[in-house]
Amino acid sequence: MTRSKDEIAAAVAADIPTGAYVNLGIGQPTTVADHLDVGHGVVLHTENGMLGMGRAAVGDEVDPDLTNAGKVPVVETPGCSYFHHADSFAMMRGGHLDVCVLGAFQVSVAGDLANWHTGAPDAIPAVGGAMDLAIGARSVFVMMTLFAKDGTPKLVPELTYPVTGLGCVDRVYTDHATFALADGAVTVVETFGSTADELADRLGLELRTP
Template structure:
């Protein structure tokens, strides 16, 4: 996924975050969401390293490396933001105080299982971080990821083959090909982000897709 596609994906996620939500942005793709939140909407961001408030990426040459997000990227805090010990931050995560967390993933299953910390490969470096705490502590879990692996395999699967981060915790998945709501044993397509047809999208996806939300919207 190139940088333009990454930012388009982040914009789609930012569009769906409601007014007043407390939102954790995970490492990687999710950090871009902070740059696309509507200016007229108050969303309180949370970072596991101990930041709360509103921020965006720091401009080149304006970095203050005491102020970073979970991905160790320099950020520019808006007025009213706060930073604190990461133990307090994990208390917020584990205490159910976050409305949404946005995470990257290697795989997501049809029932919302999340695999995002280890591929199981012998030469891979596992890095769970705070993902387990977020997966069970946030009220809703959004995932941002490429739809396909580099080998062309679907990351949306009937069952995950990688070590799991959390069970049945993912409520929505955003990929470069579409947006998918997970619940009641179904994966519902709420948006196709390309000019693909439903048949073409189904052909590259490792789970059975329910396109009824698109049908309802078209008939509205």
């Protein structure tokens, strides 16, 4: 059996160390927060100027002055702090975040990331903080399906989508397997529903096993 999105999120959460400063990208990565134990001491960073971001706000808690990067109202946690945008991105670009979790269109064996633009001529490009996170966080985790809807692999020898960052991805969590990327080689950490050899065939890649 392959992993569900929820199981992928749980696997990412399990690999985030106690006390880490973490940025969760918009979309699927946000769901990692549901699996982080508060007692775990993980501190969430949001690019729009907050450390110690809490869960989504409900009812009377909603405050238009307090949102996450996806513009969703959130709440404070004890010990949180606010700062302006240049400081927020200095944290990201200066290597102060321990982990960021991002979605992706493609990841290459060299750890190159494509997640901001499909390259389609009619698409309106929008990058947000993706390029800053990709190059700035100490560890970059990607969550994605291993294959596109048409069956095309998303873990590839070389990117065909526009680059977000070069050589930046450390781990890739997918429905079929978790991969560790280092020095241009891909190591299969664990698989779900198929063997490492079967995945190597489908991907057309050389995969190492630990």
